[in-house]
Amino acid sequence: NRQLLTQVQSQVNNLFQSQPIFRETLQLQFQVDIFVHGGKDSISKQVEEVQKYPGIRSIITSASDDLSNPYGDHVSQTLKKVVESHSYDKVIASTSAFGKDVTPRLGGLLDVQPITDVIQVINNGQQFLRPIYAGNALSTVSSSDKIKILTIRATNFEKIAAGSANTYPVKEVAAQNDNVQGKWLENNVSESEMVELGSAKYVVSGGRGMKNGENFKILYELANVLGKQHCAVGASRAAVDAGFVPNDMQIGQTGKVVAPDLYIAVGISGAIQHLAGMKDSKVIVAINKDPEAAIFKVANYGLVDDLFKVIPELSQKIKALQ
Amino acid sequence: MKALVGVKRVLDYAIKVRVNPQKTGVDLQGLKMSMNPFDEIAIEEAIKMREAGVIQQVVALSIGDKNAAETIRQALALGADSGIHVQTDLRIDQDLQPLAVAKVFAKMIKEKQFDLCVLGKQSIDDDFNQTGQILGSILGIPSATFSSKIEIDVANKKATVTREVDFGLQKIEVQLPAVFTCDLRLNTPRFANVQSIIKAKKKPIEVFNLADLGIDFAPRLKVEKVEMPQERQGGVIVGSVDELISKLKNEAKVI
Numbered sequence: 001n002r003q004l005l006t007q008v009q010s011q012v013n014n015l016f017q018s019q020p021i022f023r024e025t026l027q028l029q030f031q032v033d034i035f036v037h038g039g040k041d042s043i044s045k046q047v048e049e050v051q052k053y054p055g056i057r058s059i060i061t062s063a064s065d066d067l068s069n070p071y072g073d074h075v076s077q078t079l080k081k082v083v084e085s086h087s088y089d090k091v092i093a094s095t096s097a098f099g100k101d102v103t104p105r106l107g108g109l110l111d112v113q114p115i116t117d118v119i120q121v122i123n124n125g126q127q128f129l130r131p132i133y134a135g136n137a138l139s140t141v142s143s144s145d146k147i148k149i150l151t152i153r154a155t156n157f158e159k160i161a162a163g164s165a166n167t168y169p170v171k172e173v174a175a176q177n178d179n180v181q182g183k184w185l186e187n188n189v190s191e192s193e194m195v196e197l198g199s200a201k202y203v204v205s206g207g208r209g210m211k212n213g214e215n216f217k218i219l220y221e222l223a224n225v226l227g228k229q230h231c232a233v234g235a236s237r238a239a240v241d242a243g244f245v246p247n248d249m250q251i252g253q254t255g256k257v258v259a260p261d262l263y264i265a266v267g268i269s270g271a272i273q274h275l276a277g278m279k280d281s282k283v284i285v286a287i288n289k290d291p292e293a294a295i296f297k298v299a300n301y302g303l304v305d306d307l308f309k310v311i312p313e314l315s316q317k318i319k320a321l322q
Numbered sequence: 323m324k325a326l327v328g329v330k331r332v333l334d335y336a337i338k339v340r341v342n343p344q345k346t347g348v349d350l351q352g353l354k355m356s357m358n359p360f361d362e363i364a365i366e367e368a369i370k371m372r373e374a375g376v377i378q379q380v381v382a383l384s385i386g387d388k389n390a391a392e393t394i395r396q397a398l399a400l401g402a403d404s405g406i407h408v409q410t411d412l413r414i415d416q417d418l419q420p421l422a423v424a425k426v427f428a429k430m431i432k433e434k435q436f437d438l439c440v441l442g443k444q445s446i447d448d449d450f451n452q453t454g455q456i457l458g459s460i461l462g463i464p465s466a467t468f469s470s471k472i473e474i475d476v477a478n479k480k481a482t483v484t485r486e487v488d489f490g491l492q493k494i495e496v497q498l499p500a501v502f503t504c505d506l507r508l509n510t511p512r513f514a515n516v517q518s519i520i521k522a523k524k525k526p527i528e529v530f531n532l533a534d535l536g537i538d539f540a541p542r543l544k545v546e547k548v549e550m551p552q553e554r555q556g557g558v559i560v561g562s563v564d565e566l567i568s569k570l571k572n573e574a575k576v577i
Contacts, residue, residue: 071464071494071496072455072465072467073458073459073464073465076459096488097468097485097486097487097488098487098488100451100467101455101467101468102455103455104420104451104452104453104454104455104456104459105455105456105458105459105465106459107421107452107455107456107459108421108424108455108456108457108458108459108460109459111421112421112542113419113420113421113541113542113543114420114450114452114456115543116449116450116451116452117449117451127546130449131449131551132348132415132416132447132448132449132548133333133339133348133446133447133449134339134446134449135551136338136339136550136551137339137341137348137548137549137550137551138548138549138550138551139416139545139547139548140545140546140547140548140549141543141544141545141546142543142544142546143542143543143544144542144543144544145542179462180464181463181464181496181497181500182464182465182466182494182495182496182497182500183494183495184492184493184494185482185493185494185495186492186493187489187490187491187492187493188490188491188492188493189489189490190489190490196488196489198488202576226577237506240506240507241506246490247470247486247505247506247507248486248487248488248489248490248491253446253449254506256488261576262570262574262576262577273335279554282574282576283570283574283576284554284557285566285570291559296556296559297554297556298554298556299556299557300557300558300574301557301558301559301560301566301569301570301574302556302557302558302559302560303559303560303562303563303566304559310563313563314563314566314567317563317564317567318567318577321567321571321577
C-alpha cells in the first residue's frame with residue numbers, strides 16, 4: 001500500500017490540519033509520501049517543516065509561480081501526474097476549503113468518486129465513516145475505485161507533534177499547468193491576531209443574541225483573557241446572515257467544523273446546522289437568557305442569564321484567577 | 323449566452339432526520355421535500371444574470387424520480403426559462419453520487435452548448451461538496467467554487483469570482499465556459515409569486531431517462547450502513563458565573 005498526503009503550500013498552520021492522518025496512517029502501516037507545492041522561493045521552508053514529522057517515506061515537491069497562490073486546477077493537474085507516476089492507492093487531504101476544492105477536481109480527472117469529510121477510517125482502511133444530513137446521520141461507505149481519494153475532518157483524528165528534523169528523501173516533480181484556464185488574483189485575509197478557528201483550543205462563539213457586530217468585542221475580550229494564542233472567536237450562521245461578522249467566522253454545517261477543548265456558545269439558540277459544526281467539542285458551555293434554547297441540550301454547563309452581564313463578569317473573574 | 327442550473331430535491335432543512343429501521347438510509351417517506359437551499363442561490367444568481375442582460379437563457383436541471391418535476395417547476399416559477407428532468411428511481415441522497423451527477427451535467431452542457439453552469443456548493447443531504455469541481459475536470463473547463471461574488475465580462479468571455487475560503491476571501495479569474503458553485507452570501511433568493519407559479523406551468527420541461535443517456539452512473543461507493551449519531555447528553559444548569567468557573571476549573575479541568 002502506498003499513500004499520498006497532500007500538503008497545502010506556504011501555510012504552516014495548515015500543516016496541523018493535515019497531520020492528524022499520520023497516526024491513522026502509522027497504524028495502518030501505509031507508506032506515506034507528502035506532496036508539497038508552492039512558489040520557488042517558499043518550497044524549501046515548507047520541506048523543512050515537513051521534515052519535522054515522523055513516519056514519512058519521502059517528500060514530493062512541485063514548485064512554480066502558479067503554485068505559489070494556486071487556482072485549484074494547477075494543483076489537481078500536478079497531483080494527477082504525481083498519482084499516476086507513483087501508483088498511489090490513496091490520496092488524502094484535510095476537509096478544508098482547499099481540500100474540498102482540489103480533491104474532487106482530481107476525482108474528475110481520474111474518474112474516481114472521492115469520499116469527502118471522513119471522520120473515521122474503519123476495517124483496516126476498507127471502510128469510511130462520514131456524516132450526512134448535517135451530521136444528523138452517519139454513513140459507512142466502501143469504495144470500488146482503485147484509488148481512494150479522501151478528505152478527512154482533522155478534528156476527529158489524533159494529532160502528532162512536530163519533533164526533531166529528519167532527512168527524508170525529497171523528489172521534485174514539474175508542475176503541470178497545460179490548459180489551465182483559471183488564475184489566482186488576490187487574497188483578502190481576515191485580520192485577526194488570534195489563532196485559526198480550526199486549531200484553537202478554546203472557541204468563544206456568538207449568535208443572534210449578540211444583537212450587532214460591535215458587541216462581539218466582549219467576546220474578543222474573553223478570548224484575550226483565555227489567551228489569544230489558544231482562543232478564536234466564531235459565530236453562528238444567524239449572526240453571519242444578520243451581517244454582524246464575516247462568513248469565515250461561521251461555525252456549522254455550512255461553515256467550519258471545530259472540536260476544541262472548550263466551546264463557549266454565547267447568545268446561540270442551537271440550530272441543528274450550528275450543532276453540526278461544534279458538537280464534538282470536549283466541553284460545551286452555553287450562555288443564553290432563553291432557558292428553552294436547544295443549545296442547553298448539548299451543553300455540559302448552561303447558564304441562563306443575560307450575556308451582556310455574564311460575559312464581562314466571566315472575563316474579569318477568569319483574569320483574576322491567573 | 324445561456325446557463326444550466328442544478329436544482330436538487332432534498333429533505334427540507336427543518337425536518338428532523340431519522341434513519342430507517344433497516345439502517346440502510348435516512349427515512350424520506352411522506353416527509354416534506356424542498357429545493358436544496360444552495361441551489362436556490364444558484365437559480366437566483368442565474369436569473370439575476372439574465373435580468374442584467376449578461377445571459378439570455380436559464381435552464382434548470384434536476385435528476386430524480388417523478389417528484390423532481392416539482393422542484394423544476396419551482397425553478398421555473400422563480401424565473402428559469404425551461405427545465406430538464408433526468409428521471410431515475412435511484413436514491414439521489416446516496417446511490418446517485420457526485421461523479422455520476424457531474425457526468426449527466428457534462429453531457430447536457432456539451433450537447434446543448436451552455437456557456438455557464440451554476441450549482442450550489444453542496445447539497446444538504448449527502449453533504450459531499452463535489453459535483454461542480456468534478457464537472458469542471460470532466461469537461462476540461464474551469465470551476466470556481468464557494469463563490470460569494472460573480473462578475474461576468476461578456477466581451478472577453480471571462481469571469482472574476484470572489485470565493486469564501488478558510489482565511490477570508492480569495493479572488494480568481496476563470497475563462498468561459500465555466501462552472502460556478504454558490505456559497506451562502508452570493509445573494510438572497512427571491513420568492514415566487516402566484517402569477518409566476520401559474521406562468522411556470524406553461525414552460526417546457528424536457529424529460530430524459532438516466533439509463534438512456536449512455537453514461538456510467540453506477541455507484542462507486544457502497545453504503546454499508548447508515549446510523550444515528552450518539553446523542554450528546556445535556557449537562558447541568560449552573561446558577562452563577564462563579565459556579566461556572568468552579569466547574570470549568572475543578573470538574574472539567576479546562577481552564
